[in-house]
Amino acid sequence: MTQHHGHFGCLTCEHPGKVMSQGKGHARVYPPTDFLLRTTQYLIKKARIASTVGPIKGTKGVSTLLGLDWFYIIDGLIFADYMHGVLLGVTKKNFCSSYFQPPIQSSPFHSISHQLYGQKYFDHFVLFVEGIYLLLGDCNSEKQMERAELVLCEFYNSFGKLYGENICTLNLHNACSHLLQYVKLLGPGGHGRVFLSKI
Numbered sequence: 001m002t003q004h005h006g007h008f009g010c011l012t013c014e015h016p017g018k019v020m021s022q023g024k025g026h027a028r029v030y031p032p033t034d035f036l037l038r039t040t041q042y043l044i045k046k047a048r049i050a051s052t053v054g055p056i057k058g059t060k061g062v063s064t065l066l067g068l069d070w071f072y073i074i075d076g077l078i079f080a081d082y083m084h085g086v087l088l089g090v091t092k093k094n095f096c097s098s099y100f101q102p103p104i105q106s107s108p109f110h111s112i113s114h115q116l117y118g119q120k121y122f123d124h125f126v127l128f129v130e131g132i133y134l135l136l137g138d139c140n141s142e143k144q145m146e147r148a149e150l151v152l153c154e155f156y157n158s159f160g161k162l163y164g165e166n167i168c169t170l171n172l173h174n175a176c177s178h179l180l181q182y183v184k185l186l187g188p189g190g191h192g193r194v195f196l197s198k199i
């Protein structure tokens with residue numbers, strides 16, 4: 001598969017991303033839009049074709065993992081997880097590094113950092129907190145899952161307008177668009193598994 005910064009770098013869907021200026025360079029970003037979710041069957045089909053004609057929407061060729069009968073490459077792996085997407089991604093990189101450290105003059109956060117406690121930004125951040133809190137619950141009802149999807153979608157859709165489309169990172173995209181999907185598949189306990197690999 002294409003790496004996270006490449007064209008069609010999202011491993012869960014076919015959002016191609018787009019390259020925009022970011023700081024002193026450029027980065028691939030994922031503004032909210034409609035996208036087709038990848039499935040294991042779809043991936044196998046594309047991988048076989050890609051093996052002969054070249055990359056197709058992020059699929060470069062056949063992985064040896066596809067030969068395992070008991071393994072489903074999309075549903076069996078966690079491409080959007082709490083640790084990377086939420087804690088290290090959106091919370092640390094997007095918010096903490098911008099709000100609580102001296103702003104860079106060229107950064108889009110330069111003016112925003114002075115509005116840290118502005119009600120509009122606070123209300124927006126609360127959407128993210130509520131959505132993630134719900135996804136971390138052990139006994140979520142269908143209604144709570146719908147609420148999590150709603151507030152995370154609203155947070156994602158408003159993010160670019162408040163902070164700039166050029167910082168809609170893959171972590172933001174994964175946390176707001178795909179985390180719910182993995183919680184439904186693997187349960188909130190699935191988030192903890194990636195912490196073990198860091199010990």
Ligand SMILES: [Zn+2]
Binds near residue numbers: 011177
């Ligand atoms: Zn995606």
